[in-house]
Each structure stands twice: as C-alpha cells, then as structure tokens.
Amino acid sequence: MAVERFERHRDLLTGVAYRILGSVADAEDVVQEAWLRWSGVEVAEVEDDRAYLIRVTTRLSIDRLRRAKSRRESYVGSWLPELVGTAPDTAEHAELTASVELALLVVLETLSPLERAVFVLREAFALSYVEIGEIIGRAEATTRQLARRSKQHVQERRPRFDVDRDERRRLTERFIGAAAGGDLDALTAMLAEDVSLVGDGGGKAKAPLRVITGAEKVARFLSSIASKEGARRFMESLGADLVPGFAVEFRDVNGAPAAVVTADGRPITVFSLVIRDGLIETVFLVANPEKLARL
Structure with missing residues (x-):
C-alpha cells in the first residue's frame, strides 16, 4: 500500500x-x-x-x-x-x-x-x-x-521567443544544413550580430571552454566542427578510433525543437537555439555524454 x-x-x-x-x-x-x-x-x-x-x-x-x-x-x-x-x-x-x-x-x-x-x-x-x-x-x-x-x-x-514551434524547427533545420554544408554566408545570415554559443563538453567531449560571441566567430566555429576533419577530431575526443555514420534527428528536447546529432544511433551532440526577431540569438551545444544519456 x-x-x-x-x-x-x-x-x-x-x-x-x-x-x-x-x-x-x-x-x-x-x-x-x-x-x-x-x-x-x-x-x-x-x-x-x-x-x-x-x-x-x-x-x-x-x-x-x-x-x-x-x-x-x-x-x-x-x-x-x-x-x-x-x-x-x-x-x-x-x-x-x-x-x-x-x-x-x-x-x-x-x-x-x-x-x-x-x-x-x-x-x-x-x-x-x-x-x-x-x-x-x-x-x-x-x-x-x-x-x-x-x-x-x-x-x-529569460529569452522571449517570438516565433512559433514550426518556425523554430525550420530555422533549426536550415541552421544545421548551412553548418554541415560549410555555407558560411548562409550560416552568418541566420545569426544575430551579438549571437553567443555556449558549449558543454564537461571535459569529456569536444566543446568550447568559453562562450563564443559574434556572428562571424560562431559561424566559423560551427563550420569547422561540421567538416569531416572536425568530425574526426570530435570522435577522437570521445575516445573513439573510427568515425561512425553520422545522422541528424530533429526532435523535441526540453520542450523545444532541437537537432540531435547521432553516431551509430548514439546521441553525441545536441543543438538548441534561442531565436529573437527571426535571428538566432543563442546556440546551446551539449556534448557531455552524461548530459545526453536520457535521449
């Protein structure tokens, strides 16, 4: 009882x-x-x-x-x-x-x-x-x-979201597409001038130790980790010998659309965006495997 x-x-x-x-x-x-x-x-x-x-x-x-x-x-x-x-x-x-x-x-x-x-x-x-x-x-x-x-x-x-869920998802998809394709111009155009990228690797995965600010710096960082060489270095930071197949799933994470990057089906990175006036104001990048276990 x-x-x-x-x-x-x-x-x-x-x-x-x-x-x-x-x-x-x-x-x-x-x-x-x-x-x-x-x-x-x-x-x-x-x-x-x-x-x-x-x-x-x-x-x-x-x-x-x-x-x-x-x-x-x-x-x-x-x-x-x-x-x-x-x-x-x-x-x-x-x-x-x-x-x-x-x-x-x-x-x-x-x-x-x-x-x-x-x-x-x-x-x-x-x-x-x-x-x-x-x-x-x-x-x-x-x-x-x-x-x-x-x-x-x-x-x-608290950030004030001025777009609906569908628009947030579409912008997240465009954001990932531009980063993966190395399209710096398209990526930069989506970012607010004072955009910040906050990464959490916890010392267990590759992520910036300090907040990156500014559209150009954020765009260049994202393009670098989305490249094949960047992906290889990322997997090495996780202790993996080989780079397995990558995939991106667009799912609801913590109540909002997010991009979940997987390797052989295992979540390795999540991107969650804060949007203001149609532009990306903040990029949260979570790569610490302990923070992704429930996904």
Whole structure:
C-alpha cells in the first residue's frame, strides 16, 4: 500500500526535483531518498500524500543544489542542464513543458537554491504561497517576496521567443544544413550580430571552454566542427578510433525543437537555439555524454 501511494506521485516528484536541480540523475537520487524517508514513516498518519512528498522532495532538492553549486564552479567549461526528450506541447501540458526549456533552466541557475525552488513550485506547479511557505519553512509574506523577486529576475533574463514551434524547427533545420554544408554566408545570415554559443563538453567531449560571441566567430566555429576533419577530431575526443555514420534527428528536447546529432544511433551532440526577431540569438551545444544519456 505504501509503495502504491508513493508510485502514484513519482513522476510529479521527479519533475519537481529536475526543475530545481537541472539534472535527471540528481533528481532520481532525490526521489529515491524521498522514498526512503517515506518508507520510514507511519504513512497511515499522513493526511495528504502529495503535499507531504513534495515537501520532502523539495527540501532534499534544495540541500543537494546547495552542494552542487560548489561543484559546478569547478566544472570544465560552461555548465548546462542535463537534457530530456519531451513530446510536442499539448494544451494541457504547455506550461509544464515550457518550464523545462533549456533557456529557462539556464536562467534558473542564476537564482539561489531557495529562490529557484519557490519559482518552480509557484510558476510550474501553481502551488499557493501558503503551501510553498510550509514546504520551505518560511512565512507567507516572505514566500511572496521570494516569489516576486525570483519571477522578476527570470523575466529580465529569460529569452522571449517570438516565433512559433514550426518556425523554430525550420530555422533549426536550415541552421544545421548551412553548418554541415560549410555555407558560411548562409550560416552568418541566420545569426544575430551579438549571437553567443555556449558549449558543454564537461571535459569529456569536444566543446568550447568559453562562450563564443559574434556572428562571424560562431559561424566559423560551427563550420569547422561540421567538416569531416572536425568530425574526426570530435570522435577522437570521445575516445573513439573510427568515425561512425553520422545522422541528424530533429526532435523535441526540453520542450523545444532541437537537432540531435547521432553516431551509430548514439546521441553525441545536441543543438538548441534561442531565436529573437527571426535571428538566432543563442546556440546551446551539449556534448557531455552524461548530459545526453536520457535521449
């Protein structure tokens, strides 16, 4: 009975933990720890399973994020969230899907652990200020202040997508086609003048250690890694002796169209774009194999 009551909420708990932590592996560890806590209480005395489990999961996630912050400071290169495959938006899931978009999760990294938890619980899961206050151990007034501050922070920094999903997919396809074809002019024409490329190889795969800025520099970098020689060097960085067959799949990743580059069916790189005024404002390049495991 206790197992069934817990499993009923597992997906919800994983969703809460992932949005707070930006890591599926960490989220799964937190949910497992929440299960251990659950199995150690007299569940018959728990009046509201959902509220109790969200409270435990959130507190565990905040503690883990505080520890992770120091580890991420010594991370090799830029740190980006772990990626997850998602289904295209449906009306009833649109808000939840939007809350895992890569661009949003990157902005959430700039919040304190407590602010991030409050933002996630309020904006993604629509919990009341009273409920959130009980979860984080703060008064309602303080919770409202945290929610207001975190939402303002996110709104100021979160990219505003001004094109629909189909247009984002078409631009992503054109972007990959121009890069693979070495068409510098076409590639540069798609990029905003102040475009930035953020790569995450984690020291385990080839990716820029620093953010690349400027249309010309980004275009040249992308053309270089898309060439046969660039592909060979990339596979060598993964410890592979031979370059297997490459393919590109256009899939929904973290709630948005993305290009998933595979080698022998294994995801090796994901490109996710932020678009502003019809031009690419940011290119996220995730190559760390640990960040691609769930794809």
